[in-house]
Amino acid sequence: MPREDHPLPSSWRALGRILRLGWTASPGLIAVAFATTVGAALPDVLVAAALAWLAEAVLFGGQVDMITAAVLLGALAALSWLLRVVGERANRRFADRAAVFMEAHVVRLQSGIPSLEHHERPAYVNRVQLLRDHADTLSEVYQYLFQAIGALLRLGLTMALLMTIHPLLGLLCLFAVPTALVSHWRGGVEHALQERVGHHERLARHLFLLGTKASPGRELRVTRARERVRQGRHQAWAARHRIMSRARWTTAAWQSAALAVFSCAFVASVVWVATGTGSAADVVLLLTAGSRLAQYIGQTLRQVHFLRTIWLEGGRRLLWLEELSAASTGRSVAAAPERMRSGITVENVSFGYPGTDRRILDGVSLHLPAGAVVAVVGENGAGKSTLVKLLAKMYEPDAGRILVDGRDLADVPADAWRTRLSGAFQDFARFEYPLRLSIGLGDLPRADDGEAVGRAVERADARALVERLDRGLDTQLGNTWADGAELSEGQWQKVALARGYMRDHPLLLLLDEPASALDAETEYLLFERYAERARALKHRDHITLLVSHRFSTVRMADLIVVMDGARVIEQGTHAELMEFGGRYADLYGIQARAYRIER
C-alpha cells in the first residue's frame, strides 16, 4: 500500500467511469433511457413555435393553416408526453438495475482491498462512509445526467427560436451567466462542506447507535450516561447544521441576486418586442419560449447541481476506491508457500498506522519456528494485535521485513497468503446464518462439508453448544430472524473460534484473544488440548500464534514473546522467562497470586 494520501480523482474522470459502469450494468436500458430523456427536448421546445404559428393563423391565416398548426401542436404535446412517460419508466428500471450493480461493485471493492487502511484511517473512513451511504443513489447519476443534457438541448433550441425574432435576443443568454456561475460555485461549496462536516455526522450516527442498540444499552442504563450520549448526538447534529446553514444562506443570497439579473433582462426584452416592430406571433413566441427559457435555465442548473452532488459524493469516491484497490494489489510476485520448513522471521520491523506519527512497532525482531505454539503477551496497547495484522498482511511494515522460510512476505499477494492462514479474533464477526454455515465460512470451499464442520466444532470445544440448540448445526443464528436463536457473547466467540479452526492445515493460525469472553479455565483447557494436538501432528510445519492476557494459558506455549512499548523485551519458554526474572516473571507472579495458580 503506497503511503501517500490518495487524492479524490477529478469529476470528469469519475463521470466517464460511471458511464462505463452503467453501460456494463445494462446497455439496452441505458440507451433507451438516454434517447427518450434527451429526445423529449425536441417536441417540448417546438410547442412554442407551433403556438406562435397558431396565433398567426388565428389572426391572419386561413382555416387550413389553423387546422395544421392545431394538429401539429397536439401531436407535439402528445409526443412530448409519450417520451416523458417512456423515459421515466426506462430511467426507473435502469436505476433499479444499476443500483444493485453499483452496490455489489462497492462491496466487492471494499472487501477486496487487502489492507484495513480504508476502515481505520479517519480521512478514508469519511470517504468510505459517504460512498456507502450513496452507493444506491449512484444509479441516479444517469437520470440527472440525461436530464441535464436534455435541459441544455432545450436551452439551445429555445435560444435559436428566440433569435429568429431578433438576433439581439440571443443576449438574454448572457444574463443567465451569473446564475450559472453562482450555481456552479454553490455546488462546490456544499461539497467541500460535506467532507468537513463528515466527522460530525459520523459522531451523531455513532451516538445514535449507542443510544438505540441493545448491547451498549445496559452500560448506559447503569452508568446513567444516556443523557450525555443524547446531548452529544444533539450537539454533533447542531454543529453540522450550523456550518451547513451558514454556507447555504450565503450561497442562496448570491443565487437570488443572479436570478434577479436575468428576470430584469427578460421583462425588458418583452417590453422591447411588444412596443417595437414585433408581430403578435413574435410576442407569443417570446412569451412562451422566453418564459420557458427561465424554466430551462433553472432546470439545467438544478440538474447540474444534483449531478454535482451525487456525482461528487459518489462517483469520485467510487473511482478513488477503485484506484486504492488497484494500488493496494501493488508489488506481489511470489506464490504463497505450500509448506513451512524453518518458520517465520520478523526482521527489524517498524510500523506506524497510516496518517499517524507514532511508531507502534519499533525494530521488532523475532523468529517463530515452524511447528511451534507461540504466545504473545504484553500490556494493553503494546502492539500485539498490530503484529498480528502485519503477519496477516493487513498492513505492510514501514521498515524491516517479514520472511517465511527466508522468502519476503511483501512479495506474496495478500489473497494467496491468506489461503494459508486461519484466524480467530477478539472483535469477531457475528454471521447470522445457520450455525453450520456460520462456522463453514472459515474455509469457504468446504463450507458444506459436514465432516470438516464437525472437526472444527470439536477443535473449538463447541459440541455442547451445538447440542443445546434445538436444530443443532441447522439452527439459524440471531434472534431477529424467524426461529433464530440468540447466543451469549461467549457462545458467539466459540462459533468464531470454530470458524477459525475450519482449515485443517493452515501454515499460520492467528488467535488474537479469541477466547476473551470465555472463562480462564475453559480457555486454558481449550488451548492445552489444541497445543497437544498441534504437537502430535506428523509434519509440524505450521505455527500457532496466540495473543492472550491469561498467563495460565500462555505458559503452555513453546515460545513466549513479551512486548512492551512497541518492542519485544523478552522471549523464551515459560521456564526460561521465570528463571530470567524479568517483566514476564513479574506479570506472571501478579496473576498467579490473584488466581492462586501453581507457580
Ligand SMILES: Nc1ncnc2c1ncn2[C@@H]1O[C@H](COP(=O)(O)OP(=O)(O)OP(=O)(O)O)[C@@H](O)[C@H]1O
Ligand atoms: N487503526 C489504528 N490507527 C491508529 N492507531 C492504532 C490503530 N489500531 C491500533 N492503534 C494504536 O496502536 C497501539 C497498539 O495497538 P494494538 O491493538 O496493537 O495493541 P495490543 O497490544 O493488541 O492491545 P490490547 O491488549 O489492548 O489488545 C495502540 O496504542 C492503539 O491506539
